[in-house]
Amino acid sequence: QKEVEQDPGPLSVPEGAIVSLNCTYSNSAFQYFMWYRQYSRKGPELLMYTYSSGNKEDGRFTAQVDKSSKYISLFIRDSQPSDSATYLCAMMDSSYKLIFGSGTRLLVRP
């Protein structure tokens, strides 16, 4: 079993839709949860990070962590074509090592 599971997609939505991206994990020691966005031919860039359970909002993006279910989500409201990218979830335990999901490719159609 992989430590972090993420549906690879691709996920195709029309512009303006609400997008939901998810990851599940098996290691209950994970404390920090992150979402990275990776455009083609670029490295991943940090989009959101949260500590422990709860919600965090930043503009059109909301990150949600449910530690009891070992499930994290990223919601994108009013999606734009510029949001088309691969979204990687990542998690860190007390050793500060970052473990990634395999990424979900998102395509927002104009």
Added chain:
Amino acid sequence: ETGVTQTPRHLVMGMTNKKSLKCEQHLGHNAMYWYKQSAKKPLELMFVYNFKEQTENNSVPSRFSPECPNSSHLFLHLHTLQPEDSALYLCASSQERVGGKGYTFGSGTRLTVV
């Protein structure tokens, strides 16, 4: 630019060649990392350096040899690679033992082994 610069951006090498990848960060971070990204697979951590000391080697074959001369520079020396080593090689840096803010990545070197 993210503050982490990788060169070259693209590299094609034969299986008998020797080449090096370079990474430089201007963020004042203390830790640097090499990751391998293959299609449809999670990023694979290869090496970790904290304060120039290698603290992790994730069972990487010896044909990959890292070097960290100072906390701002990281190299990955390559020799006698295999075609399955073709991938995007990403360098990242972070403040050592600071959780939550994750790592800052470079744009990567796209390596093709022929």
